[in-house]
Amino acid sequence: MNINKMMRQVQKMQAEMMRAQEELETQTVEASAGGGAVTVTVNGRLEVTQVKIQPEAVDPDDVEMLEDLITAAVNEGIRQAQKMVSDRMAQVTGGLNIPGLGGLM
Numbered sequence: 001m002n003i004n005k006m007m008r009q010v011q012k013m014q015a016e017m018m019r020a021q022e023e024l025e026t027q028t029v030e031a032s033a034g035g036g037a038v039t040v041t042v043n044g045r046l047e048v049t050q051v052k053i054q055p056e057a058v059d060p061d062d063v064e065m066l067e068d069l070i071t072a073a074v075n076e077g078i079r080q081a082q083k084m085v086s087d088r089m090a091q092v093t094g095g096l097n098i099p100g101l102g103g104l105m
Contacts (some may be wrong), residue, residue: 016092027082031077038069042077044085 024044032039037057041050049071057066 012039013092017089020088020092024085024088027084028083029077029080031073031080033072033076034069038066038073040070040073042074043079044081044088046078046081048074048077 021044023086027044028041030039030041035058037054039052040048043049044087051070053070057069059065
């Protein structure tokens with residue numbers, strides 16, 4: 001393979017990855033726990049951007065349950081966002097498994 005052609009392909013992939021990263025910053029996933037009692041929104045940078053708690057989930061006598069629901073919803077949101085990022089990067093790289101791409105977000 002011609003080295004110049006390979007370098008152009010690498011540069012093109014880098015540009016596509018930058019564009020994908022910018023897109024992922026604005027894309028979000030939503031996850032919930034407790035039948036929708038707690039819902040979180042997570043963006044492509046794996047940041048929790050919103051937490052919604054239904055009033056009926058707030059029981060002063062059972063704060064531990066609410067804490068568990070929040071933890072479960074956040075963890076599921078992060079898993080879904082990681083999958084979203086992974087899927088998008090796989091589109092950019094043509095399915096090549098390039099170590100460290102997940103850390104780019």
